Amino acid sequence: MSSEDEAVVFDVQRFSVHDGPGIRTVVFFKGCALACRWCQNPESRRPQPELSYHVDRCLPGCRLCVSLCPEDAILDRMIDRVRWDACTHCSACVDVCPSNALVMVGERWTVERLLDAVIADRHFYATSGGGVTLSGGEPVLASEFLRGFLPRAKQAGLHLALETSGHYPFALLEPLLPDLDLILFDIKAGGRQRHLELVGHDSVQILANLERLLTRDGGPELEIRMAVVPGLNDGDASLDRICATLRELGVEQLTLLPYNHLWEAKLPRLDTEQVALGIAPPSEGYYRALEQRFADRGVTGLVGEALP
Ligand code: SF4
Ligand code: SF4
Incomplete structure (x- = not known):
């Protein structure tokens, strides 16, 4: 859990060109209240x-971790070694593993440490028009921590972007707005019931937060995005609902993020209920037709880069 002093971060990715303008450092925070069936970061x-x-x-024949687990969650075999229903994520086994087969995902970062990490690449941001992007998970859940981090990052002259699902009380986001330059706001699916089925919550809070952002004076630039998942959120009813909502909110354009399935390779390593979807990345023709389907509904859908 994050606090004013620390947040749990699972990756700090330098030299990214996918998550906002220019060359960026992307900070991935742990923790999210949604359960999108296509989540790119199940960890x-x-x-x-x-x-x-x-x-x-x-390492075949090693067996150092076997018998060490206080919960008896490690089995004497290589495939499916960890009994996830028994594991408490205590990390005791990680210390004895000589090959990093057992590792912890996520560690606690202080504001100071994160500032040092992102400021190190300021030269690349300056020459490329880049900066720092907060991602996750849902970074706004680390609001207390970000209230300490963002003003200091801003003071250091960094361009600051936030990738968000919008699913949280607006009071968590509001204090962050003065220091943010760009919000990349994700729409998941159209229709209350379909949204609930696909991501585990309905879209009421998300759309209310989006409306508040759109009707504010000033504040960060807003880009609305949608990860398109063939067969799940790209049906006519879903698109009808999304486009009607966007038109009601006065939004004329959104970015369509092409689907990739690279996340499925992570599943066997993790204690997760997320299951593989087996959806092949669609063709160029699919995306051209998709742009037309949005245009037919009065919204410009521009296909962006594939999710990393
Ligand atoms: S992290 Fe899980 S498997 Fe490893 S020692 Fe702790 S309880 Fe056992
Ligand atoms: S997971 Fe690590 S400690 Fe356990 S048997 Fe494999 S290499 Fe050895």
Whole structure:
């Protein structure tokens, strides 16, 4: 869990060109209240650091971790070694593993440490028009921490972007707005029931927060995005609902993020209920037709870069 002093971060990715303008450092926070069936970062959901097991790194015959677990959650075999229903993510086994087959995902970062990490690349931001992007998980859940981090990052002259699902009380986001330059706001699906089925919550709070952002004077630039998942959120009824809502809110354009399935490779390593979807990345023709389907509904949908 995050606090004023610390937040659980699971990756700090330098030299990204996917998450906002220019060259960026993307900070991935752990913790999210949604359960999108296509979540690209299944390791981001749990707010605390968690165990991950990489069978490809396990050394045959080693067995150092076996019998060490206080919960008897480690089995004497390579495939499916961890009994996730018993594991408490205590990290005891990580310390004995010589090959990093057992590792913790996420660690606690202080404001100071994160500032040092992102300021290190300020030269690249300056020459490319880049900056720092807060991602996750849902970074706004680390609001207390960000209230300490963002003003100091702003003072250092950094361009600051936020990737968000919008699913939280607006009071968590509001104090962050003065220091943010850009919000990349994700729409998941159209229709209350379909939204609930696909991401675990309805869209009432998300749309209320989006409306508040759109009707504010000043504040960060807003880009609305949608990760398109063929067969799940791209049906006519879903698009009808999304476009009607966007038109009601006065939004004329959104960015369509092409689907990739790279996240499925992470599932066997994690304690997660997310399941593989087996959806192949669609063709160029699919996206051209998709742009037309949005245009037919009075909204400009521009296909952006594939999700990293
Ligand atoms: S993290 Fe702790 S509980 Fe989980 S397998 Fe390792 S030692 Fe056992
Ligand atoms: S300690 Fe690491 S390398 Fe050794 S058996 Fe356990 S997971 Fe494999």
